[in-house]
Amino acid sequence: MKAKVLAALAATMAVSATCAFAANPFVDVPTDSWAYKSVVELADAGVIQGVDGEYFQGQRNITRYEAAEMVAKAMAHMDKASVEQRALINKLADEYADELNNLGVRVSNLENKVGNIKFTGDARLRYRYQNDSSMKNDNSWDYRIRLRGQAKVNDRVTATVGLSSDNQSFGSNGAAHDGENDVYADIIKVDYNFGSPNWNLSLGRTDAYFLGGPRSYGYQYGDVFDRAELKYQNDSFAVTAGYGKFKENGGQAIAEKALGTNWAGQVLTGDGDLDGVKTGYGEIEGFFGNGSAVGAYYNQFSRADGDQDDANFYTDADNLWGAYASVNMGSKWNLLVNYESVDKNGYSLTTGNKVSDPEMWVARLMYGKANMAQPKSWDIWVEYLDAEDGAWLGGSTGSWRNFGQIDNIESWGVGIDYVFAKNAKFSIMQSFASDYKDKSTTGEGQNDEEMTRAEFNFAF
Known part of the structure; x- marks a missing residue:
């Protein structure tokens, strides 16, 4: 060699x-x-x-x-x-x-030295189907296109701007959805490395913030986030601290829906919108020579209006803590386990039930690795999700599952990813053995019908 x-x-x-x-x-x-x-x-x-x-x-x-x-x-x-x-x-x-x-x-820092400006992008065509939901027939199909431009200002400063079409669904007539404010800036940030690759300060908007970082499952969030973040990382560990504001769907609100009544007979509504919710967060991670990692993280929340007693959405959800472990076994196997607990005493967003400190944990076992740069590479995985009622805080999620199958549910899932050409990947996912955990009320948005998802992803 x-x-x-x-x-x-x-x-x-x-x-x-x-x-x-x-x-x-x-x-x-x-x-x-x-x-x-x-x-x-x-x-x-x-x-x-x-x-x-x-x-x-x-x-x-x-x-x-x-x-x-x-x-x-x-x-x-x-x-x-x-x-x-x-x-x-x-x-x-x-x-x-x-x-x-x-x-x-x-x-990444070395690659940034190749020219002052670099343009990249990706496109996704997605199909989702779930019986007894809006995700069927023509509404099952949507697409998204994203463009990114990165400028190397100097040896320490990098500026990044990105545009996204958001998820554009196809209507009953087969035409693309023509809504307002569909194209928005999902990345506007500047990174400063202090003259060392170990330290990085990132200011501005990022396109996908995950509670627990990119190595966790991404149960809570996977959308636009405005923040200031400081990170130190070497070969053995990483420490991250930041403060920011969630910008669900680039500020586009989700339609309000009825949730039924709570335990006291009060009528509840909620929009599942995290826009305006602020959070201070910290994370510490440890890395091992075979690519394995463990991490623990903490988020403290506050609403933009300072109201922690809003029964419509973030009822007394003061903070969240979680931990994950991603363990490589040999060169092909990976086991990811992620646990979260929410300090929340109020009502569930999805069912309207009264909840107290709900918990979630998920485990995923994967064989192989689908690498967009390597044609014919592939992986296959199986996962188990156990989420108590109220564990999901609302808004987007980094999971492949949809909102109706993310909270108050026990469910299995299986999937496969295949890179059929360089920078072109096909994925298919299927849930099975899904069931409500609390069946006292179903609530709008809850759906234990099995879900199918398939998508093509292209990078350029």
């Missing part, structure tokens, strides 16, 4: 001849070696460091993570490479995509 990677990287690094006469950094590489010039150039450019800073050990096989680190460093020099050399680095990046992803922020 070493000869293949070094030969490719040496061809790339040779675009700069400034290190042709650099001193030999390794005592075990003779000057008459066929690889001498390439080794010296790569060492001078910082692509390789050797062992103990003194030995090259050219006969030793390197690990895939060591090769990925070399590729990541070569990516920092792509602005000096020819078209052929860029193609070579991209090919190596595809080969070591999983390892590069595990390197996290360090690789």
Whole structure:
């Protein structure tokens, strides 16, 4: 593996001849070696460091993570490479995509140095069906298109802007929904790294905030969020602290619906809208050498009007805490377990029942990994969800499940993801054995009918 990677990287690094006469950094590489010039150039450019800073050990096989680190460093020099050399680095990046992803922020910072502005985007065509709900017939289909532009202002500052079409459903006549304010800015943020890849300050709007971070299940939220966030991360752990405001669907309200009556006979309504709810949050995570991670997080909430006793929505939901564990077993298996408890004494948004400190936990076992950069890669998973009445706080969710199957329910799910071409993925998901936990009242929006979801995702 070493000869293949070094030969490719040496061809790339040779675009700069400034290190042709650099001193030999390794005592075990003779000057008459066929690889001498390439080794010296790569060492001078910082692509390789050797062992103990003194030995090259050219006969030793390197690990895939060591090769990925070399590729990541070569990516920092792509602005000096020819078209052929860029193609070579991209090919190596595809080969070591999983390892590069595990390197996290360090690789992202290197990629940002390739040109000042980078444009990306994605598109999704989605089908959802659930009997006895609005998600059937023509209303089952929707689509979304998102565009992103990222500018590297300098070595420390990166600005990102994104536009989203939101989820556009197809009406009964097959035409796309023509609502107001459908296209909105879902990302407007600036990131500052303090001159170190370990520290990052992010200010502004992000497109998807998940309580518990991106490694958790994403039970509570997965939509637009305005915040100020400070994060420290190294290879062993990460600490995150922030304060922000939820912006459900970019500020677009969800229609109010009746929830029936509560235990005292009061008529309740709610709109499931998190827009304007503020939260201070913190998270600490630990990382392990095989890509496994554990984390614990805490959120404290307050309404925009300061009212914590609003029976329509956020009744006495003062705070939430949760924990997750993502454990890799070998190279193919992953087990994710996520638990949350809400400090809430009031009424459920979905049923109108009185609730007290509801809890949720979910477990998902996955085999394989569908990587958009690797055609024919795939994964298959099964999950179990147990959510007490009132555990869901409203609004969007990062789960594949819909609002009618996210709260007051015990349910299983199964799914498969397949990358049928580079940057093109097909996914299908199905719930089964779903049942209400509290059957004293069903409430508007509750639906234990099984749900089917399928979607195409494209990245560009």
